[in-house]
Amino acid sequence: MANKQIDMRKIKRIFKLYTSGVSKRRISQQLGISRNTVAKYIDFFKRYRLTAYEVEKMTLEELHGLFKADQRPKSPKLVELQRYFPYFDKEIRKTGVTRQLLWEEYYAKHPDGFRLSQFKYWYAEWQKETSPVMRMEHKAGDxxxxxxxxxxxxxxxxxxxxxxxxxxxxxxxxxxxxxxxxxxxxxxxxxxxxxxxxxxxxxxxxxxxxxxxxxxxxxxxxxxxxxxxxxxxxxxxxxxxxxxxxxxxxxxxxxxxxxxxxxxxxxxxxx
Structure with missing residues (x-):
């Protein structure tokens, strides 16, 4: 990532322009950001396999959490695992899909990867950091x-x-x-x-x-x-x-x- 993080709204604008076919050079000129910085943010979204629609729908808090999680030092094995999390986050919403099934899919491709308990831990940590939402409290009988x-x-x-x-x-x-x-x-x-x-x-x-x-x-x-x-x-x-x-x-x-x-x-x- 760039040494100094720019405004989240501008980051979303970068990816929207890029996926609309605007060149990196043109984005740099239009937003007043260096071309290297533009390229780094585009590479970030590509690495997490996020679509333009998904980035557009993310709140500024969610986007900030994603960058914050990405900037922490990680082992190569953890970096590889986290590449799957955006995809897993979409799959887990489907009926019948469990964390066990997602881990089996991951482990089949990476037999030297994390075991189930570690997989669940890191997935939960990633979810907390990328989806900081307010807990909804429910009253009895309400x-x-x-x-x-x-x-x-x-x-x-x-x-x-x-x-x-x-x-x-x-x-x-x-x-x-x-x-x-x-x-x-x-x-x-x-x-x-x-x-x-x-x-x-x-x-x-x-x-x-x-x-x-x-x-x-x-x-x-x-x-x-x-x-x-x-x-x-x-x-x-x-x-x-x-x-x-x-x-x-x-x-x-x-x-x-x-x-x-x-x-x-x-x-x-x-x-």
Whole structure:
């Protein structure tokens, strides 16, 4: 890296211009930065295999954490391992992917590399430094997070042998992370409301708010500021004297808790 780190906004601008086809010389002239410095920052993003879209979406704090982590002295083996972390960070969000599987992929290519426990430690350290986010605190009985998993469950009809696909409804209480899962025929409004009601009976109570992802059954119009809740679902919530607070679009942290539950569900032996 350059001896004196420049403004993070300017760093993001460097990579955006470069991936748009602007030459390093032209970027240097346009931003008033030496060509060597421009080249060093471009090489940094290439080394971590980051796309222009990923860099654009990173917050200034996340970008600063990434540079801070990169500037610490590291062994060649650790440097090689960390080259995989941005890729692993995308893969771990997929259903069924675990740190164990990611380590096996890494270890198959580097049999002299880190063992599983060390791999998990360094991956966790990298995540803390590159994703400095505020911890979300949840109060008991405050919110019930609701979603469909997106990955269907296949069952066999005992009488006909026919394979049938079912949707998987999941909800989780924010504080206790007590999870309810139900397979149903579809994501249609009737099935969605029935599953939600079954969950309330399962929990034996009603939270202060229901927090669905932007499902068509729950939200008729998505919006970052004023989503429009389905009228039938709104009536359902009113009947149970609770509120509906849809997750905000483009705010993945809002629904992280239910997505973690989905990951656990599909990593369980019965699936």
């Amino acid at each position: 919110k019930l997070f609701i979603d469909f998993t997106g990955k269907k469950l296949t069952i066999v009809d005992r009488d006909t042998g026919e394979l049938k696909e079912l949707e998987v409804f999941v909800c989780i209480l924010g504080s206790s992370q007590y999870t309810y899962v139900e397979a149903c025929a579809s994501q249609k409004l009737e099935d969605f409301i029935r599953c939600t009601e079954n969950a309330l009976w399962f929990y034996g109570g009603v939270p202060r708010a229901l927090v669905p992802d932007n499902l068509k059954s729950a939200v008729t119009k998505s919006s970052r500021y004023e989503p429009k809740v389905n009228e039938v679902f709104a009536d359902f919530a009113e009947h149970y004297e609770t509120a509906v607070l849809p997750t905000r679009t483009y705010r993945p942290r809002d629904k992280a808790i239910v997505e973690n539950a989905v990951r656990i569900i599909y990593n369980s032996p019965q699936y």
